[in-house]
Amino acid sequence: MHNGEATTIPLSxxxxxxxxxxxxxxxxxxxxxxxxxxxxGYLTAVFELVVCWAKxxxxxxxxxxxxxxxxxxxxxxxxxFAALILCTADRGKLDDRMSSKWxxxxxxxxxxxxxxxxxxxxxxxKGGITRGRCDKVRMMYVPEDGVKFLYQSKFRPNPxxxxxxxxxxxxxxxxxxxREYCEWRGGEYLPPAFARHVGGHPVDDDGGIRIKD
Amino acid sequence: xxxxxxxxxxxxxxxxxLRRNGVQPTRDRVFAEVLAELEANGDAMRFVNSKGRIAWxxxxxxxxxxxDLELEAEEDLEDEF
Numbered sequence: 001m002h003n004g005e006a007t008t009i010p011l012s013x014x015x016x017x018x019x020x021x022x023x024x025x026x027x028x029x030x031x032x033x034x035x036x037x038x039x040x041g042y043l044t045a046v047f048e049l050v051v052c053w054a055k056x057x058x059x060x061x062x063x064x065x066x067x068x069x070x071x072x073x074x075x076x077x078x079x080x081f082a083a084l085i086l087c088t089a090d091r092g093k094l095d096d097r098m099s100s101k102w103x104x105x106x107x108x109x110x111x112x113x114x115x116x117x118x119x120x121x122x123x124x125x126k127g128g129i130t131r132g133r134c135d136k137v138r139m140m141y142v143p144e145d146g147v148k149f150l151y152q153s154k155f156r157p158n159p160x161x162x163x164x165x166x167x168x169x170x171x172x173x174x175x176x177x178x179r180e181y182c183e184w185r186g187g188e189y190l191p192p193a194f195a196r197h198v199g200g201h202p203v204d205d206d207g208g209i210r211i212k213d
Numbered sequence: 214x215x216x217x218x219x220x221x222x223x224x225x226x227x228x229x230x231l232r233r234n235g236v237q238p239t240r241d242r243v244f245a246e247v248l249a250e251l252e253a254n255g256d257a258m259r260f261v262n263s264k265g266r267i268a269w270x271x272x273x274x275x276x277x278x279x280x281d282l283e284l285e286a287e288e289d290l291e292d293e294f
Contacts, residue, residue, distance in 0.1 A: 009245050014253035022255060022272055048260045055261050116263040 011058075016065055019049060023088035031093065039129075040120035046088070047106050047119050050080045054110070081106040105129055214248075217271040217279065218257055222247045251275075 011019075026042040053059040063083035067074045070087040082103035089099070105123060113122045123129055214222065225247045229238045248269055251257035256275040262268040271279075 009249050009252075009259075012249065012253050015249065018253055018255035019258065022258065022274070025274070049258075051261050052259050052267060055265075055267055115261065115265055 011062060013065075013069070016062070016069060020066060020069065020084075020087055023049070023084060027089050031090070037120065040123070042089075043102060043106065043123075044119045046081060046084050047109060050084060050106070051110055053080065079103060079107075081110075101129065214244075214268060215270040217275065218248070218251065218269050221251065 023042070023045050026045045030038045030042045050059055050063075053062045059080040060077055063078045063080040064074060066087045067078055067083050072083075072086060074083070082099060085094070085099050085102055108126075109119055109122055113119065222244045226238075226240055226243045229243050248257055252259070256272055257269055258272050259267055259269055
Protein backbone atom coordinates (compact mmCIF):
# COMPACT_ATOMS: atom_id res chain seq x y z
CA MET A 1 0.00 0.00 0.00
CA HIS A 2 2.73 2.45 0.88
CA ASN A 3 4.31 1.66 -2.45
CA GLY A 4 1.12 2.41 -4.26
CA GLU A 5 -0.34 -1.09 -4.51
CA ALA A 6 -4.06 -0.74 -4.55
CA THR A 7 -5.51 -4.03 -5.61
CA THR A 8 -7.36 -4.37 -2.31
CA ILE A 9 -9.34 -1.18 -2.81
CA PRO A 10 -12.60 -1.99 -4.57
CA LEU A 11 -14.07 0.33 -7.16
CA SER A 12 -17.34 1.63 -5.75
CA UNK A 13 -20.22 2.72 -7.93
CA UNK A 14 -19.52 6.32 -6.95
CA UNK A 15 -15.90 5.88 -7.94
CA UNK A 16 -16.97 4.42 -11.28
CA UNK A 17 -19.26 7.39 -11.85
CA UNK A 18 -16.45 9.78 -10.92
CA UNK A 19 -14.12 8.08 -13.39
CA UNK A 20 -16.70 8.31 -16.17
CA UNK A 21 -17.33 11.96 -15.36
CA UNK A 22 -13.61 12.64 -15.52
CA UNK A 23 -13.44 11.10 -18.99
CA UNK A 24 -16.50 13.05 -20.09
CA UNK A 25 -14.79 16.23 -18.94
CA UNK A 26 -11.73 15.27 -20.98
CA UNK A 27 -13.99 14.75 -23.98
CA UNK A 28 -15.58 18.16 -23.50
CA UNK A 29 -12.13 19.73 -23.35
CA UNK A 30 -11.32 18.09 -26.68
CA UNK A 31 -14.48 19.56 -28.17
CA UNK A 32 -13.66 23.01 -26.86
CA UNK A 33 -10.05 22.94 -28.00
CA UNK A 34 -8.75 23.94 -31.40
CA UNK A 35 -5.55 22.04 -30.86
CA UNK A 36 -5.45 19.11 -33.26
CA UNK A 37 -3.59 17.07 -30.65
CA UNK A 38 -6.23 17.63 -27.98
CA UNK A 39 -7.72 14.23 -28.68
CA UNK A 40 -4.64 12.59 -27.19
CA GLY A 41 -5.62 13.94 -23.76
CA TYR A 42 -8.92 12.11 -23.93
CA LEU A 43 -7.42 8.94 -25.39
CA THR A 44 -4.71 8.94 -22.72
CA ALA A 45 -7.33 9.17 -19.98
CA VAL A 46 -9.29 6.26 -21.46
CA PHE A 47 -6.12 4.28 -22.00
CA GLU A 48 -4.81 4.77 -18.45
CA LEU A 49 -8.10 3.74 -16.92
CA VAL A 50 -8.51 0.55 -18.93
CA VAL A 51 -4.85 -0.45 -18.52
CA CYS A 52 -5.26 -0.05 -14.78
CA TRP A 53 -8.44 -2.13 -14.73
CA ALA A 54 -6.72 -4.76 -16.83
CA LYS A 55 -3.82 -4.81 -14.40
CA UNK A 56 -6.32 -5.60 -11.67
CA UNK A 57 -7.84 -8.30 -13.89
CA UNK A 58 -11.22 -6.59 -14.00
CA UNK A 59 -11.27 -4.68 -17.28
CA UNK A 60 -14.20 -6.48 -18.88
CA UNK A 61 -16.30 -6.63 -15.73
CA UNK A 62 -15.81 -2.93 -15.07
CA UNK A 63 -16.53 -2.10 -18.68
CA UNK A 64 -19.85 -3.92 -18.21
CA UNK A 65 -20.52 -1.85 -15.10
CA UNK A 66 -19.73 1.36 -16.97
CA UNK A 67 -22.12 0.39 -19.77
CA UNK A 68 -24.78 -0.48 -17.25
CA UNK A 69 -24.38 2.86 -15.45
CA UNK A 70 -24.74 4.70 -18.74
CA UNK A 71 -27.71 2.53 -19.71
CA UNK A 72 -26.10 0.92 -22.71
CA UNK A 73 -27.12 -2.61 -23.57
CA UNK A 74 -24.34 -5.08 -24.12
CA UNK A 75 -25.39 -8.49 -25.37
CA UNK A 76 -21.88 -9.79 -25.74
CA UNK A 77 -18.68 -9.29 -23.80
CA UNK A 78 -17.67 -5.66 -24.27
CA UNK A 79 -14.25 -4.53 -25.43
CA UNK A 80 -13.18 -2.22 -22.59
CA PHE A 81 -11.68 0.61 -24.66
CA ALA A 82 -14.69 0.74 -26.97
CA ALA A 83 -17.06 0.55 -24.02
CA LEU A 84 -15.47 3.52 -22.26
CA ILE A 85 -15.45 5.58 -25.44
CA LEU A 86 -19.12 4.72 -25.95
CA CYS A 87 -19.88 5.76 -22.36
CA THR A 88 -17.98 9.04 -22.33
CA ALA A 89 -17.85 10.53 -25.82
CA ASP A 90 -20.77 12.38 -27.31
CA ARG A 91 -22.34 10.04 -29.84
CA GLY A 92 -23.57 12.96 -31.87
CA LYS A 93 -20.01 13.96 -32.59
CA LEU A 94 -18.38 10.58 -32.91
CA ASP A 95 -19.35 7.94 -35.42
CA ASP A 96 -18.94 4.19 -34.96
CA ARG A 97 -16.10 4.05 -37.41
CA MET A 98 -13.98 6.58 -35.55
CA SER A 99 -14.85 4.98 -32.23
CA SER A 100 -13.68 1.55 -33.37
CA LYS A 101 -10.58 3.10 -34.90
CA TRP A 102 -9.64 4.67 -31.58
CA UNK A 103 -10.30 1.54 -29.58
CA UNK A 104 -8.18 -0.44 -32.04
CA UNK A 105 -5.33 2.04 -31.65
CA UNK A 106 -5.60 1.82 -27.86
CA UNK A 107 -5.56 -1.98 -27.95
CA UNK A 108 -2.46 -1.84 -30.06
CA UNK A 109 -0.83 0.61 -27.64
CA UNK A 110 -1.75 -1.61 -24.70
CA UNK A 111 0.15 -4.42 -26.39
CA UNK A 112 3.22 -2.62 -27.66
CA UNK A 113 3.75 0.64 -25.81
CA UNK A 114 6.42 0.93 -23.14
CA UNK A 115 5.02 1.92 -19.79
CA UNK A 116 6.95 5.15 -19.59
CA UNK A 117 6.31 6.34 -23.13
CA UNK A 118 3.47 8.86 -23.44
CA UNK A 119 0.57 7.53 -25.52
CA UNK A 120 0.70 10.53 -27.81
CA UNK A 121 4.38 10.00 -28.61
CA UNK A 122 3.80 6.32 -29.22
CA UNK A 123 0.90 6.83 -31.61
CA UNK A 124 2.72 9.57 -33.48
CA UNK A 125 5.82 7.43 -33.70
CA LYS A 126 3.70 4.74 -35.30
CA GLY A 127 2.32 7.13 -37.88
CA GLY A 128 -0.73 8.65 -36.19
CA ILE A 129 -4.23 7.50 -35.42
CA THR A 130 -5.78 7.19 -38.82
CA ARG A 131 -2.92 6.20 -41.06
CA GLY A 132 -0.49 4.62 -38.69
CA ARG A 133 0.49 1.09 -37.97
CA CYS A 134 -1.72 1.02 -34.89
CA ASP A 135 -4.80 1.05 -37.04
CA LYS A 136 -3.71 -1.81 -39.22
CA VAL A 137 -3.55 -4.62 -36.74
CA ARG A 138 -6.91 -5.68 -35.50
CA MET A 139 -6.66 -8.08 -32.65
CA MET A 140 -9.11 -10.24 -30.86
CA TYR A 141 -7.89 -12.73 -28.34
CA VAL A 142 -9.05 -16.30 -28.34
CA PRO A 143 -8.21 -19.01 -25.79
CA GLU A 144 -4.91 -20.88 -25.85
CA ASP A 145 -3.20 -18.68 -23.30
CA GLY A 146 -4.50 -15.59 -25.00
CA VAL A 147 -1.70 -15.67 -27.50
CA LYS A 148 -3.28 -16.83 -30.71
CA PHE A 149 -5.34 -14.13 -32.32
CA LEU A 150 -7.75 -13.73 -35.14
CA TYR A 151 -6.91 -11.19 -37.72
CA GLN A 152 -9.36 -9.07 -39.59
CA SER A 153 -8.05 -6.73 -42.15
CA LYS A 154 -9.71 -4.17 -44.30
CA PHE A 155 -7.45 -5.49 -47.01
CA ARG A 156 -8.47 -9.11 -46.64
CA PRO A 157 -8.23 -11.06 -49.90
CA ASN A 158 -12.01 -11.33 -50.23
CA PRO A 159 -13.52 -8.74 -47.96
CA UNK A 160 -17.30 -9.06 -47.94
CA UNK A 161 -19.07 -5.86 -48.97
CA UNK A 162 -15.82 -3.98 -48.85
CA UNK A 163 -14.91 -1.02 -50.94
CA UNK A 164 -11.28 -1.22 -49.91
CA UNK A 165 -8.78 -2.05 -52.56
CA UNK A 166 -6.88 -5.22 -51.92
CA UNK A 167 -3.49 -4.96 -53.50
CA UNK A 168 -0.53 -7.24 -53.24
CA UNK A 169 1.45 -4.46 -51.59
CA UNK A 170 -1.24 -3.92 -48.97
CA UNK A 171 -1.17 -7.58 -48.07
CA UNK A 172 2.61 -7.61 -47.90
CA UNK A 173 2.66 -4.57 -45.66
CA UNK A 174 0.15 -6.08 -43.33
CA UNK A 175 1.86 -9.42 -43.36
CA UNK A 176 4.96 -7.67 -42.07
CA UNK A 177 2.96 -6.07 -39.30
CA UNK A 178 1.35 -9.33 -38.29
CA ARG A 179 4.67 -11.13 -38.38
CA GLU A 180 6.17 -8.47 -36.15
CA TYR A 181 3.30 -8.97 -33.78
CA CYS A 182 3.65 -12.76 -33.80
CA GLU A 183 7.36 -12.60 -33.17
CA TRP A 184 6.89 -10.12 -30.38
CA ARG A 185 4.40 -12.44 -28.73
CA GLY A 186 6.85 -15.29 -28.86
CA GLY A 187 6.16 -16.43 -32.37
CA GLU A 188 2.83 -18.15 -32.18
CA TYR A 189 0.71 -18.03 -35.23
CA LEU A 190 0.24 -16.32 -38.53
CA PRO A 191 -3.16 -16.52 -40.21
CA PRO A 192 -3.56 -18.25 -43.57
CA ALA A 193 -4.19 -15.03 -45.48
CA PHE A 194 -0.63 -13.95 -44.81
CA ALA A 195 1.17 -17.26 -44.80
CA ARG A 196 2.08 -17.08 -48.46
CA HIS A 197 3.78 -13.73 -48.02
CA VAL A 198 6.28 -14.64 -45.38
CA GLY A 199 7.54 -18.02 -46.58
CA GLY A 200 10.17 -20.26 -45.07
CA HIS A 201 7.94 -21.64 -42.34
CA PRO A 202 5.97 -24.89 -42.08
CA VAL A 203 2.31 -24.48 -42.98
CA ASP A 204 -0.20 -25.39 -40.30
CA ASP A 205 -3.30 -27.59 -40.77
CA ASP A 206 -5.53 -24.63 -41.46
CA GLY A 207 -3.13 -22.94 -43.84
CA GLY A 208 -1.61 -20.57 -41.30
CA ILE A 209 1.94 -20.87 -40.07
CA ARG A 210 3.69 -20.98 -36.74
CA ILE A 211 6.60 -18.63 -36.89
CA LYS A 212 9.04 -20.31 -34.56
CA ASP A 213 8.04 -23.97 -34.66
CA UNK B 214 0.98 7.67 -4.42
CA UNK B 215 1.77 11.21 -5.49
CA UNK B 216 2.72 14.02 -3.13
CA UNK B 217 -0.73 15.60 -2.91
CA UNK B 218 -2.48 12.35 -2.02
CA UNK B 219 0.32 11.35 0.35
CA UNK B 220 -0.23 14.54 2.33
CA UNK B 221 -3.99 14.01 2.51
CA UNK B 222 -3.57 10.36 3.55
CA UNK B 223 -0.94 11.22 6.17
CA UNK B 224 -3.20 13.84 7.64
CA UNK B 225 -6.14 11.43 7.74
CA UNK B 226 -3.98 8.87 9.49
CA UNK B 227 -2.90 11.36 12.12
CA UNK B 228 -6.52 12.36 12.72
CA UNK B 229 -7.56 8.72 13.06
CA UNK B 230 -4.66 8.01 15.38
CA LEU B 231 -5.50 10.89 17.66
CA ARG B 232 -9.14 9.99 17.94
CA ARG B 233 -8.41 7.98 21.10
CA ASN B 234 -11.50 5.80 20.88
CA GLY B 235 -9.54 2.73 21.88
CA VAL B 236 -9.17 1.50 18.31
CA GLN B 237 -5.80 1.97 16.67
CA PRO B 238 -6.34 1.83 12.91
CA THR B 239 -3.55 0.50 10.76
CA ARG B 240 -1.90 2.90 8.36
CA ASP B 241 -2.83 0.76 5.35
CA ARG B 242 -6.46 0.66 6.33
CA VAL B 243 -6.71 4.41 6.77
CA PHE B 244 -4.92 4.97 3.47
CA ALA B 245 -7.26 2.56 1.70
CA GLU B 246 -10.33 4.30 3.11
CA VAL B 247 -9.03 7.74 2.21
CA LEU B 248 -8.13 6.70 -1.34
CA ALA B 249 -11.50 5.03 -1.88
CA GLU B 250 -13.26 8.17 -0.66
CA LEU B 251 -11.10 10.48 -2.78
CA GLU B 252 -11.71 8.31 -5.84
CA ALA B 253 -15.46 8.36 -5.26
CA ASN B 254 -15.31 12.16 -5.04
CA GLY B 255 -13.35 12.38 -8.28
CA ASP B 256 -10.19 13.63 -6.58
CA ALA B 257 -7.96 10.56 -6.92
CA MET B 258 -7.38 8.09 -9.69
CA ARG B 259 -5.51 4.83 -9.95
CA PHE B 260 -3.03 4.26 -12.73
CA VAL B 261 -0.24 1.90 -13.76
CA ASN B 262 3.10 3.54 -13.06
CA SER B 263 6.29 3.19 -15.04
CA LYS B 264 7.24 0.11 -13.02
CA GLY B 265 4.03 -1.62 -13.99
CA ARG B 266 2.48 -1.30 -10.57
CA ILE B 267 -0.84 0.17 -9.65
CA ALA B 268 -0.41 3.56 -8.03
CA TRP B 269 -2.54 6.58 -7.21
CA UNK B 270 -2.43 10.21 -8.25
CA UNK B 271 -4.55 13.32 -7.89
CA UNK B 272 -7.02 13.89 -10.70
CA UNK B 273 -6.64 16.96 -12.92
CA UNK B 274 -9.69 18.39 -11.16
CA UNK B 275 -8.04 18.28 -7.73
CA UNK B 276 -4.79 19.63 -9.14
CA UNK B 277 -6.60 22.54 -10.77
CA UNK B 278 -8.49 23.23 -7.55
CA UNK B 279 -5.31 23.30 -5.49
CA UNK B 280 -3.58 25.44 -8.05
CA ASP B 281 -6.43 27.97 -7.92
CA LEU B 282 -6.19 28.03 -4.14
CA GLU B 283 -2.48 28.64 -4.36
CA LEU B 284 -2.93 31.51 -6.81
CA GLU B 285 -5.61 33.07 -4.63
CA ALA B 286 -3.37 32.82 -1.61
CA GLU B 287 -0.53 34.46 -3.51
CA GLU B 288 -2.80 37.29 -4.63
CA ASP B 289 -4.01 37.79 -1.07
CA LEU B 290 -0.45 37.91 0.10
CA GLU B 291 0.42 40.54 -2.49
CA ASP B 292 -2.57 42.61 -1.44
CA GLU B 293 -1.34 42.53 2.14
CA PHE B 294 1.81 44.38 1.22
